[in-house]
Amino acid sequence: MKSLLVLGALFVCATAFSRPLVIENNSPLPPYAEDFAFAGDEMMGTHTAFTGGNPPDEEYDYFVDLYRRGSDGKWTFVQQLVREHSTVDSSVRVSMSSTVAAIYTPNGLQIWERTSSGWARGKVDPALSVGVAFDVVGNTVLAYIPEPDGCEQRAAVLTRGTNAVWGLSAELDVPEGVCLTSGDLDNGRAILGAQDRDDTIAIDRAFIFEQSGSTWNLAATLSPNDGSAKFARSVAIRGDVAIVSANKRGSHVYERSTAGWLLVAFLPNEDSYDGSQEDYELQMTDEFVVKAGTNINRQNSVGYVYRRLTNSTFEHVANLAPKYGMSTLHVDGRRVIGGVVGGIFEFNLPTSFSVLTPVQDDFESGAGAQWTQLPGSQFAVVNNGRTNVFRQSAVVDGGAIHSLDLTNQNVSADFRPIAFQSGVDGWVGLVTRYTDSGNYYYVSLRSSGYLVLRKMVNGAFTELARVAVPATLAWHRIGLESTGTLHNIYVDGVRVAYVTDATHKHGHPGFRVSRASADIDNIVVTPGPQAEQGYTDRVVSGGIWDGNWVRGGSTFIQTSPDAGDARALTGLPRKDGAVQADVTFNSGSSTSTPWVGLIVRYVDARNYYYVTMRANELSLRKLTNGAITVLDSEPYTRQAGVPVKMRLEAVRDRVRVYVNDELRLEGSAGIVAGKVGLMTYKASAKFENYYAYEP
Numbered sequence: 001m002k003s004l005l006v007l008g009a010l011f012v013c014a015t016a017f018s019r020p021l022v023i024e025n026n027s028p029l030p031p032y033a034e035d036f037a038f039a040g041d042e043m044m045g046t047h048t049a050f051t052g053g054n055p056p057d058e059e060y061d062y063f064v065d066l067y068r069r070g071s072d073g074k075w076t077f078v079q080q081l082v083r084e085h086s087t088v089d090s091s092v093r094v095s096m097s098s099t100v101a102a103i104y105t106p107n108g109l110q111i112w113e114r115t116s117s118g119w120a121r122g123k124v125d126p127a128l129s130v131g132v133a134f135d136v137v138g139n140t141v142l143a144y145i146p147e148p149d150g151c152e153q154r155a156a157v158l159t160r161g162t163n164a165v166w167g168l169s170a171e172l173d174v175p176e177g178v179c180l181t182s183g184d185l186d187n188g189r190a191i192l193g194a195q196d197r198d199d200t201i202a203i204d205r206a207f208i209f210e211q212s213g214s215t216w217n218l219a220a221t222l223s224p225n226d227g228s229a230k231f232a233r234s235v236a237i238r239g240d241v242a243i244v245s246a247n248k249r250g251s252h253v254y255e256r257s258t259a260g261w262l263l264v265a266f267l268p269n270e271d272s273y274d275g276s277q278e279d280y281e282l283q284m285t286d287e288f289v290v291k292a293g294t295n296i297n298r299q300n301s302v303g304y305v306y307r308r309l310t311n312s313t314f315e316h317v318a319n320l321a322p323k324y325g326m327s328t329l330h331v332d333g334r335r336v337i338g339g340v341v342g343g344i345f346e347f348n349l350p351t352s353f354s355v356l357t358p359v360q361d362d363f364e365s366g367a368g369a370q371w372t373q374l375p376g377s378q379f380a381v382v383n384n385g386r387t388n389v390f391r392q393s394a395v396v397d398g399g400a401i402h403s404l405d406l407t408n409q410n411v412s413a414d415f416r417p418i419a420f421q422s423g424v425d426g427w428v429g430l431v432t433r434y435t436d437s438g439n440y441y442y443v444s445l446r447s448s449g450y451l452v453l454r455k456m457v458n459g460a461f462t463e464l465a466r467v468a469v470p471a472t473l474a475w476h477r478i479g480l481e482s483t484g485t486l487h488n489i490y491v492d493g494v495r496v497a498y499v500t501d502a503t504h505k506h507g508h509p510g511f512r513v514s515r516a517s518a519d520i521d522n523i524v525v526t527p528g529p530q531a532e533q534g535y536t537d538r539v540v541s542g543g544i545w546d547g548n549w550v551r552g553g554s555t556f557i558q559t560s561p562d563a564g565d566a567r568a569l570t571g572l573p574r575k576d577g578a579v580q581a582d583v584t585f586n587s588g589s590s591t592s593t594p595w596v597g598l599i600v601r602y603v604d605a606r607n608y609y610y611v612t613m614r615a616n617e618l619s620l621r622k623l624t625n626g627a628i629t630v631l632d633s634e635p636y637t638r639q640a641g642v643p644v645k646m647r648l649e650a651v652r653d654r655v656r657v658y659v660n661d662e663l664r665l666e667g668s669a670g671i672v673a674g675k676v677g678l679m680t681y682k683a684s685a686k687f688e689n690y691y692a693y694e695p
Contacts (some may be wrong), residue, residue, distance in 0.1 A: 007504045018315045021353045022408055022529055024484035025345040026323040029075050030340055031067060034091055039098040039332055041069040044081065046092035048471040061085055062092045062105050066119065081112065081119060095133040102133035102141045109133065109143060111166045117452035125167040130156045134183030142185040151179035151197055157190070157216060170207050170216040175589045184236045190216070192472035193232030204231035208261055220261035225252060227639055232625050234282035241311050243267065243289060247278035249537055251291065255311045264312035269293040270572060280327045288349070289314060290336055292326040297529040298486065299498065301325040302337050305349065317353035319529070321484060355527040356406060358576055360651050362522050363388040371400040380690065387663055389519040395421050399512030401434050402525060410528035411509040412479035412490065414663065417471060418517040420447035426515035432482040433507030440507055443480040443489050445471050451496065453489055455503055464496040475661045483528045490530065492661070492691050493578055521663065524651050526576070527694055533571025533676055533692040535548065541564035543680060554690040561587045561594070568676035569602055574694045576602065578649035579676040581687040584615060585640055593602050600647040600655065601674035608674055611648045613638055620665040621658050631655065631667030643688060651695065
């Protein structure tokens with residue numbers, strides 16, 4: 001019943017099953033930096049000061065400051081490398097390696113060299129006209145060559161000559177009609193990103209150049225494979241691997257082989273909105289890929305960290321969450337510095353990215369020793385006629401705390417209030433970071449009709465958030481996540497409120513009731529963060545699908561009643577996943593048994609779990625190597641044209657089906673991971689309020 005069968009991962013991402021470690025760092029580094037770069041323990045930050053005047057005669061001072069990281073981890077100011085005065089309203093850009101820094105000011109490009117006594121400004125060929133440096137690797141600089149119309153189509157490779165003067169060693173040209181937007185350099189290889197000059201047709205491309213002796217040859221021209229309108233706004237190259245940003249299925253991963261540079265995988269930003277897979281910044285080292293992009297869970301931009309397992313396989317190991325979001329970043333070894341203008345933060349990647357393996361309790365084998373009941377509690381495992389639940393029969397204050405002591409945690413459970421004490425605001429709810437009876441966070445579904453998040457500090461509570469939710473005497477699915485300083489509240493997997501608070505750092509998850517009696521079931525504890533799977537890597541097959549992808553619940557219609565297997569899949573291959581929708585059966589073929597349903601852990605067309613709503617039956621099934629096994633079923637009368645709220649979830653070794661928030665079917669799981677989605681067979685159907693997530 002608890003056995004697991006590992007099946008193959010999909011092509012989309014690298015490896016399927018990882019949950020990211022969330023790393024916060026809310027202590028900004030000293031410099032107010034408009035741009036910055038670092039190598040090892042040295043960092044250069046730029047800023048601009050308005051010094052007076054009125055348009056068009058304004059004046060500015062431009063600065064580049066050097067900082068050094070001490071053994072105590074603190075960055076301190078060392079010296080000012082550049083201070084220039086100009087009447088041009090521009091910015092200062094910097095790129096650096098451990099030995100060379102390329103600094104661009106309105107007065108031109110400067111190259112600085114690291115000597116035994118510190119940084120010194122080098123000599124640049126006075127005839128050289130170059131702009132901002134894309135990258136510096138060792139003693140080589142890659143910069144664009146400015147054009148009068150502002151559309152750069154040439155890049156320069158700069159090296160230091162035997163006469164100690166920096167000059168042009170190669171020129172890299174891209175075709176007419178595109179303008180350079182990005183670039184990256186590796187030993188003997190360079191990649192340039194370029195977009196359509198007029199931004200009217202999708203001809204964004206990336207160009208890879210390879211060095212042969214003293215010449216650089218165009219080795220590959222890369223175009224989007226997924227129809228992305230934004231491609232190559234950020235690029236990276238390292239050895240035989242190149243990564244190019246794209247805004248649909250995610251960054252394209254290319255590997256060099258004897259056949260040339262070939263697309264081998266997509267690297268999406270997990271938990272990102274539809275069309276928002278584009279990376280603000282993309283950098284790669286021998287071990288890691290780090291990308292800045294939007295994130296639904298954080299309601300901000302984060303740094304997505306992928307560890308390279310092979311050239312075409314990457315494991316999503318961490319999300320870096322600075323206080324103000326992340327739009328720019330730099331990586332050196334295991335150190336990442338990133339953030340937004342005016343607020344940059346340092347992250348040091350750990351040697352281990354391990355997180356809690358999710359745990360759950362459905363009370364089918366009783367309540368284990370992992371639960372410690374609070375004083376006054378009278379919880380007992382009972383059968384409600386369909387499944388076992390943990391029941392508090394008396395209207396009292398009580399609860400139970402799990403044995404796990406965690407920092408980041410997401411706890412969710414099914415609650416059915418039985419009764420509330422008359423005349424008071426009774427409630428049922430969840431607890432995170434419980435250390436003792438006077439210190440924890442808790443969310444409560446209250447008889448007054450509100451879902452309320454509070455923190456308890458030394459026995460005194462403070463309300464943090466409140467949202468109207470009817471507390472009916474029916475089943476409710478509630479969730480509370482505490483990840484770093486972020487606390488999210490969920491109803492049926494959908495976030496309804498969130499706050500930031502840094503009071504409690506760790507503690508136990510659990511559940512509570514106050515002046516209420518209730519049934520509790522299917523408690524799931526994960527490390528978080530909860531990740532939406534409704535936008536990432538959408539794929540349809542069979543039938544005629546019409547989708548309206550919107551935030552907060554999408555609508556899909558499969559219009560062909562004669563189609564065989566018709567599927568709409570989303571998300572990345574995950575071990576744990578839930579998919580829900582208001583499902584309406586419209587019409588079906590008269591030549592077969594039509595049905596509509598939901599899918600979890602879809603590996604391929606021959607391996608997945610699914611629930612079917614048939615004319616007279618609700619059936620939970622699995623498909624293994626093309627063979628169908630019925631896991632559970634019950635009589636059910638389907639009505640055409642009537643929407644039914646359905647949810648299918650797979651967590652660890654259990655698969656569960658809910659109808660109108662009530663558990664109806666369940667079974668044991670063997671397929672270990674896959675995508676989620678919708679399905680029809682010989683039927684047309686409408687799926688409203690589609691929502692999919694990893695708990």
